[in-house]
Amino acid sequence: MTADVFIFWFLAILTIVSALSVVLMTNPIYSALSLAMTMVSVAAIFVTLQAYFLAGVQLIVYAGAVMVLFVMVLMLFDLKNELQAFSRGKFTGAIKVGAVGILAGLIVGAVGSFIMAGKSGAPVTPEASTSADATKALSEHLFFNHVFGFEALGVLLLVIAVGTVALSRSKGGTHAKH
């Protein structure tokens, strides 16, 4: 078993366990910590896929900015352990678990057929490039071919920032009495 294989399985198990604990923890602070763990391991998965720049962006944006946002809001709320963390209702709960089960069954079918098929075809792994080359190719693609989307995202972020400030400053938020 080579190092690549070991790293993949380690990261996969770490990601799945921490994602499960996001959903299953009843204290939202523990959910936020597990989410940060998930983000870090997803960034490591990006590194194994040789997307070095995206791994850095993932760490800064998700594990940094978005997690700080979540934790700040949780601090504002001052939540204790919830009395009723999960939705109630036997019938709707059964429907929800069934829907998730169908999706999980699809996954198990995919895994099964994949194992039964034996080998999965030789993976066409491109030759390893240095991180500088990969980042250069990515930036050229982003700024030559997708520059309109990039500018549109800039405008979107500005609108979102203004809208968020307006939403949280208005008296009563969305429930302002007229």
Add this chain to the structure above:
Amino acid sequence: MPSTSFLTDISINHYLILSAILFSIGMAGVLLRRNIIVLFMSIELMLNAVNISFVTFSHYFDKVDGQVMVFFVMTIAAAEAAVGLALAVSIFKRFKEVNIRFFEHLKG
């Protein structure tokens, strides 16, 4: 008996199945939890699952379009979290509670 080569040969399928499992966990969280904050966290999980499959395809087909799309998804995710949390704060100011059932008061 199935062969154990899937344990030692990491291929594109492994990454895609990991992405699908992560997406299912996020979907279960959205459907089953009541806390609006944990709901947003589950949505982030689903977006991350999609990001993993984008990067996987980008790596195995040697094209960078997938990684550009991951940039866009990350931006949208950050914006969505900001607006959603602002909404949650205003719900909390009104009801002192962040349970999802208070969102039904938003209609009308």
